[in-house]
Amino acid sequence: MSFRDADRAVTVQIGAVILLGFLVISLSLYQATVVPDQNKRIEFEHNQRVQADLQGVRNAILGTAATGSSAPTGVELGTAYPSRVVAVNPAPPSGTxxxxxxGAIEVRNATADDPATPGTDYPETADFWNGSTHSYPTKSLAYQPNYANYGNAPKTIFENGVVFNRFRSGNVTQTGQPVVSGRRISVVALSGDLSRGGTGTLTLDPQPVSVSTRTISVSNTTAGENVSVFLPTRLSADTWKDLLNESGEYDPDANATNGAYVYRVEDRSNGVELYFEAGTTYQLKLSKVGVGANAGDTDPAYLTSAEGLTTSPFEGRTYPFVVEARDKYNNPIGVQVNASANRGTVPPGTVLEPGRYRYEYxxxxxxxxxxxxxxxxxAADGAEYDITDPAFNGSKIENVQYAVMVQGATGGGGGGGGGGVCTVGTNNNPTAFQFNNLDGFNSKPSPDRWDISQVNVQDQDGDNDLSELKFEIADEGGVVRATYTVQISGQQYQDKNLRIDPDDSTYDVQSGEIYTLTATVCDGDGNSRTETRQDSS
Known part of the structure; x- marks a missing residue:
């Protein structure tokens, strides 16, 4: 072999070594730069999907709170990298x-009353909602990713109805706020224990604990003590101002005419406090939803009158009333309820739905x-809870007491129409009276009666000598189907939830019939005034 051939062989070997070196370097660069960049993109796209998943969870929780129907939704905890022939992937991205x-959501300085009307509007509910602070423990739900390359990935959090991303540099909200909408305040407390990690998809099934089927009217009754809501949150007051601004609910000028009612938002330890304008009645809805295990339950918190008993019943007549046992979220909850009358009779009631009971007095x-x-x-809990004891205390939040003044029967059916100088339909010096209210005249084909939600009549000639208030209800043909008389006195008479039965107990209130209510008030001087109302059953 010549020396020239030997040199050629060495050259080939050196070229192979150089080529192999280039391949190793290229693979190393690919592994060190291209693979991480591609995987970072995959992790970023997964994170975007998880954020959308958390918004879906948020909507499912709010929907469950409002309807009681659970809507399972999935959360993609992790994802997978593409298969590679020569490069190596790290462990699949995962999350928890x-x-x-x-902490606890708190509703402060809220009283169940409408300041625009005199007196207490909802006395039984106001026993519980009396301006004291009501607390509702709640939780957050958070997704924490575990990525190999997307190092600045946020932690995505749901709390108080808002989804936001928490970066090292600050928070970025992903949804609006559902707490305030005009005069409506909606609070959803979250309960349950959940901690699930992995790479697969987790199906989350929100559980209704207390569904917001009831809305109560609240206001502030003490000057300088506005209705407010404290929200435990990681978001600042400025962020909440932005959220309220975006939905048109922030009104720092406290303008009573622009439809926005949150006029101040302040940072508090571990949360923010939203202050509502004074002199306004707000509609409060509360609910509780659980996720995971140990979602919990609720207990009875107070008893309230849902459909009141007339304050002026007639001898021997029967009148219905409805009460509700509610949890602290103001929603009905099933519990044993008992009723009794001092002189009249109240048989066992009927369960209309869990927590709602109808009785007849x-x-x-x-x-x-x-x-x-x-x-x-x-009675085992004390005389103040014994429905047969004179010491029964109607102001206890677990109790309801109706005080009535039984009237002597003065006519057929509903107790009116006979004798006296007060004649239905007359107007003799009508300016001597003022009907402040004659509202809510409704026909009830079942259980065959007519309702008047509110009556308020006042003496206007200064001698405070009201004497009688008479009602007649006639059908489209002018036939009087019911009469009702109340003996009154003094300067003013008012009643709520008045119920009038047909004079003929066999008469059926007709659906679609237009009935006319005629109400006449008289005084001791022989003055009278008549008002009429119509309703189609």
Missing amino acids: LSTTDL TAPDSDGPDWVNVSYRS
């Missing part, structure tokens, strides 16, 4: 979805005062 104690055969006591507690 978990709940964390957040039959007045005694003699006029005078009577009391109807209702409670979900028992």
Whole structure:
């Protein structure tokens, strides 16, 4: 072999080594730069999907709170990298979805009353909603990613109805706020224990604990103590101002005419406090939804009158009333409720739905005062809860007491129409009276009666000598189907939830019939005034 051939062989070997070196370097560069960039893109896209998943969870939780129907939704905890022939992938990206104690939502200075009307509008509910602070423990739900390359990935958090991303540099909201909408305040507390990690898809099934089927009217009754809501949150007051601004609910000038009612937002320890304008009635809805295990339950918090008992029943007549046992979220909750009357009778009630009970009170055969006591507690808890004891305390939040004045029967059917100088339909010096209210005249084909939600009549000639208030209800043909008389006195008479039965107990209130209510008030001087109302059943 010549020396020239030997040199050629060495050259080939050196070229192979150089080529191999280039391949190794190229693979190393690919592994070190291209693979991480591609995987970072995959992780970023996954994170975008998870954020959308958390918004879906948020909507499912709010929907469950409002309707009680659970809508399972999935959260993609992790994803997968593409297969590679020569390069090596790290472990698949994963994440953890978990709940964390957040603190307690608090509703402060809220009283169940409408300041625009005199007196207490909802006395039984106001026993519970009396301006004191009500607390509702809640949790956050957060997704924490575990990525190999997307190092600045946010933690995505749901709390108080808002989804936001938490970066090292600050928070970025992903949804609007559902707490305030005009005069409506909606609070959803989150409960349950959840901590699930992995790379697959987790199906989350929100559980209704207390569904917001009831809305109560609240306002502030003390000057300088505005209705406010404290929200435990990681978001600042400035962020909440932005959220409220975006939905048109922030009104720093406290302008009473622009439809926005949150006039101040302040940072508090571990949260923010939203202040609402004074002198306005707000509609409050509360609910509780659970995720994971140990979602919990609720307990009875107070008893309230849902459909009141007339304050002026007639001897021997029967009148219905409805009470509700509610949890602290103001929603009905099933519990044993008992009722009794001092002189009249109240048979066992009917369950209309869990927590809602209908009773019928039959007045005694003699006029005078009577009391109807209702409670979900028992005599074993003390005399103040004993529905048959004179010491029964109607102001206890677990009790309802109706004070009535039984009227002597003065006519057929509903107790009116006979004798006296007060004649239905007359207008003799009508300016001597003022009907402040004659509202809510409704026909009830079942259970065959007519309702008047509010009556308020006032003496206007200064001698405070009201004497009688008479009602007649006639059908389209002018036939009087019911009469009702109330003996009154003084300067003013008012009643709520008045119920009038047909004079003929066999008469059926007709659906679609247009009935006319005629109300006439008289005084001791012989003056009278008549008002009429119509309603189609």
